Amino acid sequence: MRICFETERLMIRPLAPDDAEMAFRWCGDPKVNTYMIYPLYHRVEDVRAWLEKRDPDDPDNYDEGIVLKSTGELIGSGGMHYHAERDAWEIGYNIRADKWGNGYVVEYLKALIEQVRKVRPVDAIDGIFASENHKSQRVMEKLGMHYFMDTVFSKLDGSETFQAKYYRRDYSPAKESGVLTALAERRSYRGKYLPEPVPREDLRIIMQAGLDAPSGCNKQTTGLIGVDDPEVLGKLKAVIRPPVAETAPAVICVLTQRINAYRDRCFAVQDYSAAIENMLLAAEALGYRSCWYEGHITDTDRIGDQMAEILDVPNGYELVCMLPIGIPAEKPSVPKKKAFSERAWFNSFGCDQEKRHS
Ligand SMILES: Cc1cc2nc3c(=O)[nH]c(=O)nc-3n(C[C@H](O)[C@H](O)[C@H](O)COP(=O)(O)O)c2cc1C
Incomplete structure (x- = not known):
């Protein structure tokens, strides 16, 4: 779907076949392609063919160009795609490797999700990334997404299969604030941390x-x-x-x-x-x-x-x-906790509602 808007540092606009040369800077970069599902592009003409083939008006697909306002350069693309079978939108993105580490993806996707929520119901946002791709994990976390389940994915040409993680943000009203999720998922963590600094x-x-x-x-x-x-x-x-x-x-x-x-x-x-x-x-x-x-x-x-x-x-x-x-490098251990009924009651100590009135 064509959409144009601006964030503090970015201008978002539809991609066009004339963007092929700029897009080749990420589509043709093995570093950017490492965990992508699409195979590496070797020629600008192939990128142009892909851009010509896309349907920019598909209402279930937002896949826009990300332009750096300060220089006017197209530095990447990405967006969200609706999956009717699970009633969720899946995010995806590519950014030129020399622009990594500046928070552009998070800035763009946060704003895009807000824009789309104004015009379409968005019950859940999903993201799937290779487990070893910690940078993507950080992107998902900064978008308020949480671990949902383990999964696997393969490149479209079958050349590689990755152990992956499926992250989700549930927009149901109770979960929306993230407070209940944080309460339920917090654990005392005593394992190793990744070396990434905390901004x-x-x-x-x-x-x-x-x-x-x-x-x-x-x-x-x-x-x-x-x-x-x-x-x-x-x-x-x-x-x-x-x-x-x-x-x-x-x-x-x-x-x-x-x-x-x-x-x-x-x-x-x-x-x-x-x-x-x-x-x-x-x-x-x-x-x-x-x-x-x-x-x-x-x-x-x-x-x-x-x-x-x-x-x-x-x-x-x-x-x-x-x-x-810090960002954990391991899974936390989960201590055994007493059942609700052993520590919390309604209306009098040690009683649940049924017992009190029987
Ligand atoms: C007052 C207080 C002091 C604590 N001190 C320590 C500590 O010195 N070392 C430690 O490993 N955990 C410490 N903890 C964490 C508890 O061991 C932990 O909360 C408890 O085992 C329950 O696990 P959970 O936090 O994953 O629910 C402390 C917790 C509290 C509330």
Whole structure:
């Protein structure tokens, strides 16, 4: 379907056969093609033939050109295709390799999904990517998609088959906010992290979620220090014995001021607990994993005090918890939890509705 719009850095417009030469810069690049379903193009004429054959008015297919506003260059294409059999839209994209790592795909697809939702019902967005393609995994996560299931896909010419992951974003009202998904999927993660750094923007979002938490009498006794400088991280990790979160590319240190909220009532523990849980959920929603390391650093060996010294934390604050933040390299272990009926009841302790009225 032809669609034109602009984002902050991009101009989106339909592709035309005259784009063949520019499109060959990604269609003919083996690096871009590695995990693509279509075989590598070897001639500009073949790209032109593909562009001529496309139906730009297909209402179930948005596959537009992505133009960089600053230079006017066509740098890629992509969009979303409706699959009636599963009532979902699947996303796809190609970006010239020299333009990777700038967030253009996420900027485009976020805006496209919004545009399409104005004119068509969109119940779910799907994305399938080779499991080893971590860059695509990040794109899906930034679009608010979550793991749905494992799958496989093959190139159209059958030359290669990939173990793949199927990610989905469900637009049903309850799931829309992502809060319930993050709540259900959060786990304490103690495995290895991928070496990719956490963008400062994401760390700030997670930390802001912590600051947004409730606090007793609004005393806001919790302070935070995000650490993403490898040198400072190295110093912190050197004092954490036995080591945990050794591969985390960032950590958030949680500080508390143990001051009274009113009379002799101090809610500092409740305040920082609420902040920590908010941050764990925000990290989960952005596709990161973390773990609430409090016992480990506040035990008799007082590792937290050594960390506070490294971070120049002044008197009056105590460093009580460390949250590693990063993209997980492994699956988290899932602890066994008691059943709902063992810990939660309706109307009186230990009773469910039926028992109480029988
Ligand atoms: C106050 C508190 C302190 C914790 N301290 C640690 C810790 O020092 N090390 C650790 O590995 N996990 C720590 N955890 C994480 C718990 O072990 C974890 O939440 C629990 O096993 C349940 O697993 P789940 O978070 O995946 O649901 C802490 C959790 C809380 C609430």
